[in-house]
Structure formats: structure tokens, C-alpha cells
Amino acid sequence: MKPPPFDYHGPVTLGEALDVLAEAGPDGKVLAGGQSLIPLLNMRLAAPAHIVDVNRVPGLDGIEAGQDGVRVGALARHAAVERSPEAAALPLLRQALRLVAHPVIRNRGTVVGSLVHADPSAEMPAVLALLGGSVRLAARGGEREVAAADFFTGPMESALRPGELAVSAFFPALPGRSGTAFHEVSRRHGDYAVAGVAAAVTLDEDLRVTAARVACVSVGPVPVVVDVTTACGPRPAGSAGWEAAAAAVRDRIEPEGDIHATADYRRHLTGVLAVRALRDAAAAAHGEEA
Amino acid sequence: MTTRLFGEPVQRREDARLVTGGGRYLDDLGAGALAAAFVRSPHAHARILDIDVSAALDVEGLVAIYTWEDLPGALAEPLPLLIPHPALTHGRTAYPLAKEIVRHVGEPVVMVVAPDRYLAEDACALIRVDYEILKPVVGIEEAAGGAHLVHEDVPGNVGAHLVQEVPGHGGVPAREAVDAAPHRLEFRLDIERSACTPLEGKGVYARWDADDGSLRIYSSTQTSTSVRMAIAAKLGLPLPKVEVVAPDVGGGFGVKIVHPWPEEILVPWAARLLNREVKWTEDRREHFVSSSHERGQVQRVRAGFDDDGRVLGLEVEILHDHGAYTPYGIIVPIITSTQLLGPYKVGAYRVEFSSLYTNTVQVTPYRGAGRPQGVFCMERTMDKIAAYLGKDRTEVRAANFIQPGEFPYDQGLMFQDGRPLIYDSGDYPEALRMLKELIGWDSFAEDKARAAAEGRRIGIGVGCYVEGTGVGPYEGGHVQITSDGRVHVSTGLTSQGQGHETVFAQIAATELGVPIEKVSVVTGDTRRFGYAVGTFASRAAVMSGNAIALACRKVREKALRIAAEALEADPRDLEITDGTVHVAGVPSASIPLATVAVLSNPLRYAFDEEARRATQFAGAGSDDRPPVAEGEEPGLEGRDYYSPVRSTFAAGMHAAIVETDPDTAEIRILRYAVVHDCGKLINPMIVEGQIHGGVAQGVGGALYEKMAYDEHGQLLNASFMDFLMPYATEVPHIETAHLETPSPLNPLGIKGAGEAGVIPVSAVIASAVEDAEGIAIDRMPISPSDLHHLRLER
């Protein structure tokens, strides 16, 4: 369990980082928190010739909240976002982050790294997908902003191209009278979820459901976003059709079986969690109004 | 200050060092040593066609590459079969490096030595081994089918077959007893594979001293003395020229009692050949695929019983998955077969096992060593009888208990030490009474009804076991009091974190009447004590504890004799308190043990102030006797051995309350209670620690851990990412109560405690989940996904 040989680069400016990445091309890998990359290297499942450690690049650890949402820099650690007053504007960030791994891993791992890593069992990609956020990618030639729907392209695959650095991610705010929740089942505390559901529900003035969406983890190649507004509303949250929504979700997902759970169980579980998440999200939306 | 420390919850003396990073584990040693790494088989069953090392030769600083063809003499032979048994008709062991055939993923094929582990692994990655893939045998059913063979010369994959039968009254065989019983049940039980997974894997570090012609080996082992003998034999070295030291060892749980591991002889061999220090530290993936596993068994049960639930006849047929090799013999299925009976009297008993080879990692004892399977079998039987008769589960157990007046109780079987299975002492009805009180058994029905009214499902479970502990043949202890008053205790068996530095010091301090601060303990170092068996089978406290106590008694007797002479008193009137010998009731007539130590060693040279008192002109000793009397030895030391006639039998009963989620099928342990009887407690805090650790491992076996092999014999979860060892968050708070039924077999009245916690957990959790769900739980571990499917099948 020792990594194969590689060249280590420790750029100290963004420009230098982008130069190194440009030169390394497909042979380069960004090292952020290292919580996913280092195990891959040690197990020799990845063998990049160049490791570009961006931890010394200044200005990448910002967490900024505006009217329209929260922007998280590439070096903002899970733990920093979890505790950040700015990020608190979007409760779903914290709801999801407390389900990500364990405190020591959250102290090093980054939110943006988690997005680029694009594990279909990870929470943060589901959050970005649910909110319709985006990732900002920088390369020597310039920057581009890629929407979540286009960013996650497959299991452990994102739209990041060789030579690019993800500099930040943007999580848009929800309209007023919205609430969110994240429910998951993992085999052990802090493990990747067997199944998990993030939900966002928006109510109108009469507290009827006007929008309801879920994003499901571990049940497809990428986070599976399902709009369940029609199944739920427009009815008062108290009598919304959560079960019908769950049925719609069960139809949409494509779970696979593995050593931890069968596909059927994952399908069943996702429905159960969808009901719980939607109900809690609606309650949160209601609480905000009251 | 009292020196009566036996029985006190003394704080572990090793912890300050260990928790502040002061431990010296194998990989902390030998910073400048060359590193070894291994090319291991990626296939479960294959023939080696060719090994091409040419690409690896370019790796910077490469020192050596070895294959089986390079091994000389005894090294080229198969590894020893450590525990032969007449029923093990087809015992097979591996070669240190594979010869022609590999039989499981992870089997070592090539050894590389390089300046560091990075380079060694780079070289491994460049070595090409061509294989002809053979059909692998995976899983008990496939092995039993015998269509394909793991070893060409082992028909039906059967390594061993053993039947033990204890007929009932009038010689009625078990089958007839079952058939004639008023009620009968038949069922099948399955237990998955798990493994010890100590935090520290194995590791070996060897130094050859060419000038001295001697070899020192550090190994993360549970038996340094036997590793030493194995290395001397394999390398053809004189025993006095080989030293083996077990440094701090980060857990063993059974896997490190197996020896010599291939690496344990290859690394010393290479060190000598290269005349360089060589070290190998096992990594986690290696540990999963090339150490040992345990637990995998299928059991078919037939039970016959009367209206009270008394078992009149019991027939058990066990298929035991032994993996690819049998270096540790058939100890695991023997223990399952014999310890299955637990605290119960069974009318007639027949147990038969077949030990089967599969193309998977070998199976050797893991904490509990076959007992968790046996207890699962017996306790499931008790629950099924209760369900069948509509009786309380504890009532059925009580109806079958051996009663306190019936000891010594002969179960009529032969135990793992080759001796009759005779229980020495116990009080099972009292233990059950205590457990029911602790968990609130009798009021649980109300709790359950209340929970049901809230839409919650809870269930309670119970499990009982008896554990043969402290198996022989012997252990020894050596105790020396030096002229500075310090007490040096050593014993040959090793420590893997159990707290031996504390409990052995408690025993010595109590026996000798010295403050514990004066006592130091060394274990597992053949330079200090050469004769030992090892640390396994919950035997260290019983075996070395008693040996140390006996050695202390020798020292004490000698000290009193010498002190009596100096004080002109009768030795029978002397006592030792706080390190000072004094006449009982006359505190002024006293002499420190340090001085006694000086006087015990007549000297010519006064190398320090104290030593003057023992020199020839100091006036000590009499002129008409030799300075060292006949039959005496200089110095204040004693050595003694403890060799028990039989094992001593500890017992325990556990109960758990679980909650199952009606929707997600998650299983949560709400409460876990343990009543434990290991005879006299040397240190209740350490016993509780052992229980907690054991229960934690048991929770792993019950709810999380399994070795997921696919049909090709690939282990799919060879990492802690997917092999789910419970975290602290998965282990419940554990409530304990102690019962002390002393063992009549040894001077200290103690029984072993090391394995206890793990033994009944799967049985207890199955019992509780079954109670919550009303579904038979016959296969462990159980995951939420499993429970979900059981619900659907209902």
C-alpha cells in the first residue's frame, strides 16, 4: 500500500497551478484534501505521473453567501463549510455535511473535491444537483461554469477536463417558504450511504406544496434528481401525497446490488427515505413561514 | 499503603506509555532496515507457468528477488502442521513461497527486498507471473459437492472428519434419543466468515550478527518462543543463537498464534543471506488476503425434547470451511463440537464435522475460536424449543442447566487439549437470575407492548455459554529481586494489549508484599524466558498468572529464610509488608527486601555500597558452611511452572434489547447486559475491558462483518472501507455484573476472560431480532438488507 512513483508539484499561485496542470495534461491530478485521492494512490488504483497539490494556493478557501446563494472555494474544507455562518444561509449544506464521513475526514476533505470526485454515493453532488448549482472550472486559457446537470457524467466521472482546476462551486438559494432535509441509511455511522435522499419543498402562501424535488444517492451512476411536484401538490403539506412521490422516485432510480445491500432493498429504502425527507423539508418550509 | 492488590481495579500501567505514542510496535523498529514486499497471487486457484522478473531488475537499488526455487533445505518444504490430529487425515500446509500451484488470492509467490517499501512495491508491480487458471472452489456447499478439488490428492475436499458421540442413559445413541423424544425439531444454521483484524497487522524484523553468528528477530506474534524454535529449525541454526522478541503488539485475537508465517522465516533467512537488516510490515490488504479468517460454518441440527423443554437428544452435523490450508489443525471445529453444549446437560449427543478445503484464505482460531458457532447452534436450539412449547426462553434454559451441586461435571467428550471435557465449577442458575434482573427480563413484555403502541418494534434476546480456558500444557514465571529492591517478573508468553504488565505485577506485588511500583514485567522476550506456549485460548492469566504466583512463593520462602537468619527469628514469624521483612507484631525487627537480596548473593567484590554487606570480610554467613549452601543458588530469584491437569471453565450469559425499524429494517442495540464468571477476579476493570472489546467484536460478527468472496474466489471487501468493523458508534454501552465461582484447579482460583465477550453475541442478537420481528433468524450476520428480505419472505 505505497503509491507508485509520481512527480510532486506545490504551486503557490493560481497561475502557477494552472500552468503545471496545463503541462501535465491527462497525466496530472489535483490534490486537495487527499481523502479520496491518497487511498486510490496507495492501493495503486490510480497512477498519475504528476500530483499538483493546490493546498498552498491562496484565495481558494472562501465561503461567500449572497442573495442568490453560497459560493464555496476549492480549499474550503467540509468542516469549515459545516460550521460557516455564511453557509448557514442554506441549511441543506449543513444537513448534508454532517452525514459526510467522520470529523477527521471532514477536517481535510473539501466540498469541491467531493464534487469533482463525483462518487454517486456522496452527499455533496446530490446537494449540488438538487439545488441546480454549478462548478467553476479554470484552465490556463480561461474559466467556464458548468451546471450540475452537465457536471456529473458517470460514476467517479465529471466534466472536468485535463488541465482544469475546479476553483469553486455555487449552491443557489431556494425561494422563500422553502425547506430542505437529508435522510440516509448507512451501514455504520459516517459511512457512504446505502441509500440517501435530499429533498427541497416550497410552499405557497396557503402552505400548499408548489415545488418538491429530491436527489437520491447510491441508486444510479450520478445523483438522481426527481421532480415530484405533481405527485405532492398542490395540496397542503399535511395531506401531500408523499407516498405517491415515493412511488415516483422508486420508478425513476436504477439501484444496483452489492455486498452491502440488494437492489430491491435500495429501491424500497429510497422510497422510505424520500417520504421522510419530503415530510421534514415541508415541515422546515412551514417553520420558516411561521 | 496496602500491598494486597489482587482483586483491585488497578489502573493499567501500560496505558500512559501506549496512549502517548510511547509504544514500540514492529514498524517503529528498524528504521534503517531493508524492506521486503511480496508478489501475491491474484487468482484463487492457478498453476504458475512462468515468473519473469526482468523488468523489475531496473528498479533503483533493488537488492534481491526470491522465488520458491531459491529456497534451500527445510525452507523449501511446506510450513509445519502445528497441531496434528488423528482425524485430520489430509492436513495440508502452504509453502513459504508458492511452488507450482497457488490456492488462494493473496498466497505469496515472489519476495522482493529493496531499500524501502516504496521501491519494493514498485519492483513487485513489474514482476510478471504467468498463470494457468484452475477452477476455484468457493463456499462450503461447493466444497462439499466435491466436483472440483482444492488439493488434487484430497478427495472430496475433506481434510478431516470427526464424530463424537455421548450416548444417553443405558447407552442410547443420540439418533434414537431424538427419535424417541416427545417433540422434535430440525433446522439449519449458517454463520459467515469474519477475521481477527487486529489494528496492527503482522510484521517481522530481523538482524543477523555475522560476528556472533546469531540472529535476533522481532515479530508481532502471540508466541515468540515457538517462533524462535521454528526459525532455528527452518534455518538450521543452533537454538541459543536465535532470539525472538515480541515488541508491543497491536492486537492479535488469534491470527498471530499461527506460526511460522511465511514472512516469519523468509525475512530472517534473507537478513542472514544478505547480512543486512530486513523488515516486512504487513499492510491491510495483505492482512485480509493472506493471514487467516474464521467462523464460516453450516450446521444441521436435530433436537428431541420433552414437555419441559429438556433436551433428550441432540444431533449436530457441521460443515466447516477450512480455507486452503490447515496449519492449525482442526482446533476450531473441535471447539465448536465440544463447547456447543454450554451450561447444559443434554440427554444424548452426537456431533459430526467435516472440515472442507476451499480456495480461500486459511481458517485458524479467531477470539472465541469456534465457540460463537457452537453457542449460536445451542442457543438457537433453546429459543426454538421455547417457541415450539410456548415457554419463556429463560425457563427452557434453566430446565437444562447443570446444577451447582453437580460439579465437577463430565460432558463425556474430549476437549481441544486432548483431555476429558470436565467442567470444574460454575453456578449457572445464579448467573441467569442476575442477568434477568440486570436487563429487566420479567418486565420486558410491558416495555414491548408500550413500544408497539408507539409503532416501534423492540425485542429481547439471551445467550449462555461455557468457555474452556487456560489450556495447557504449561507456562512458567521467573521472579528476581535485585539489591535495589526492584522486582523483575518475566514470563515467556506474549502480550497484545491485554494488560499483563498490570495484572502480573498485581499478582507479584500481592504474593511478595511489595509496592506495585517496584515491580516490572517482561513478556514474550526469549532472552528473558525461553520456555512458553503462547497467548491464546484465554490462558495468560490462568497459566502465567499462576506460574508467576508460584515463582513468587519460592522467592518469598527464600527471602524469609535469609531474613530469619539475619534477624535471628523463626521464618514462620515473618511477614513482608511494603517491601520490608519484619517479625509479625514487632515492626522494629525488620530488614528491607533489598538487603535480603544483597545477602542472598555472597560476593568477593564490593562494586557498590550495598554490596559491601555481602563480601567475605563483612561478617555475614557462618564459617562452617559453604557461602552458597548445597541445593541453594545465589541471588533472590525463583522460577516455577504451572501445568494444569485440565482446562478451567468460565461461563457467562448475555442479554440484549434491540429495536428494528419497521420501514428501513435498520437494527439498533438499545441495551446490552453481561453477567460474567471467570472465577476470582485479578483486576475487575481489566476483565470489563476484555468483555467490552469482546462484545464489540461480537457486534461486528452479528451485524456487520463478513468476507464477501465472489465465485472466482476474489475477496470483494479486502479493506476497512467495505469490511465493516463496527466503530465506537455501533457498539452499545455494556452493562456488566460479575459472579465469582473460584476454580478449584489452580492456586489463584482464576479462570480465563480474554475471549468471553465475543462468544454469545451473534446468538443473543439473533434471539433479540427474532423476538422483535417474529421471524426465525438462522443466519448471521444480519444486515438491514437481509432483514428486509426476510420480511418479504414471511
Ligand SMILES: Cc1cc2nc3c(=O)[nH]c(=O)nc-3n(C[C@H](O)[C@H](O)[C@H](O)COP(=O)(O)OP(=O)(O)OC[C@H]3O[C@@H](n4cnc5c(N)ncnc54)[C@H](O)[C@@H]3O)c2cc1C
Ligand atoms: C473513511 C472515509 C469515509 C468517507 N465517507 C464519505 C461519505 O460518507 N460521504 C462523502 O461524500 N464522502 C466521504 N468520503 C470522501 C471525502 O468526503 C473526501 O474528502 C472527498 O470525496 C474528496 O475531497 P478531497 O478534498 O479529500 O479530495 P482529494 O482526495 O484530494 O481528491 C479527490 C479527487 O478529486 C480531484 N480534485 C479534488 N479537488 C479538485 C479541484 N479543486 N480541482 C480539480 N480536481 C480536484 C482529485 O484530483 C481527485 O481525483 C470519505 C472518505 C473516507 C476516507
